[in-house]
Amino acid sequence: MSQLEVVAQRVLTPLILGKSGTIAPEDQSVIVMWAQKTALTAMLISSEEQRSAGYGLPPTVYKAFHQRRDRMRPLDASRFWVGRYEGMARRSAVHVTPLAVRIPGIPEPNTPQGYAITLLLGALVLHGLFFTTSALEVGVTMDLGMPQLWPADAPVQWPEGRPCTEASFLRLAAGKMLQSTVAPVEIRAWTPATSLPQSAFMDGKVRVPALCGEHSFFYPIALFEEVRRGKFYAFVTGCECPRSYLIHTESDGVHYKAVGAADGISQMYEDLDGEEICIRDGTGVFSCKRLPAEP
Incomplete structure (x- = not known):
């Protein structure tokens, strides 16, 4: 080689x-x-x-x-x-x-x-x-x-x-x-490797069933609204299994880009180019990175 x-x-x-x-x-x-x-x-x-x-x-x-x-x-x-x-x-x-x-x-x-x-x-x-x-x-x-x-x-x-x-x-x-x-x-x-299950709105957030089929994760509804403006973001989340996920919002929904241990997924997120922003709502602070707009 x-x-x-x-x-x-x-x-x-x-x-x-x-x-x-x-x-x-x-x-x-x-x-x-x-x-x-x-x-x-x-x-x-x-x-x-x-x-x-x-x-x-x-x-x-x-x-x-x-x-x-x-x-x-x-x-x-x-x-x-x-x-x-x-x-x-x-x-x-x-x-x-x-x-x-x-x-x-x-x-x-x-x-x-x-x-x-x-x-x-x-x-x-x-x-x-x-x-x-x-x-x-x-x-x-x-x-x-x-x-x-x-x-x-x-x-x-x-x-x-x-x-x-x-x-x-x-x-x-x-x-x-x-x-x-x-x-x-x-x-x-x-589809199973690129798309997440159907999400729903709950208490001002978007609820998404996790890949394990037993748990869910949430992200701010503000990110959903940003998609309609042509603005897309990446964020890290997880479930109780425990698994961590690297998620991207795209024009046709949210997609996961990686799944694995928290340390590895966090490093992938850190390696992404893009401006990190914080969204504050009634439940706390949500961190995400702005991605380039789709053509």
Whole structure:
């Protein structure tokens, strides 16, 4: 695996610093492998319980990746693109979002059928996906028009396509810019890993059932009202299990971004770029961070 780091450093360092460059076809598979290795390593923080519930990445993915180390080829049924980031904040990040291949009239699967991977390093964005089995693979395009890095067929000039902004990065990382080329098939985020159960208003707050199915957490109704103004926030909460959650408000509701031990979730929150604000109401003080607006 050290070969991946050597090639990635040689090829990607100028791009990370914002200098124009070319990624040769012979380097493209190695760069995609490096991106997948980086994402797989980051997701090792998921617990065994979380992976069994569909969060994190299953052991079969790690085994499949390890089996390709000598051939230097990415995971089967992979697609990857490369683009430029022009936001002021969020200079590094790794996101993995479970995906489902949706067909009208067919229920959503019980487990993810693919994963979107997004890496941000300075001015460089690497974005792609892989399907859990080749039988599910469909043609996919990417809304920002980033040049395709994998499968490789020609040198890739960087930068090309529309740049990724602070706002569009959130949609990109959530898999919302991936479009199936096969009608009526759609590629969507896997609902159990991205959406919280139905919430309700109670005593001036929004009550949300926690993932454990036994408890609930609350957030100020002021955040719900802010969504209608196009303003979004991140906050940390928890339940009696005990579990901690990193929550984002988005235009279609609240979504959890991570679940785990309090220390780890608190660190993820601290690492988020954004202005922290405090909302005071009759029950106390609620802290949250302002996120970039959606496009």
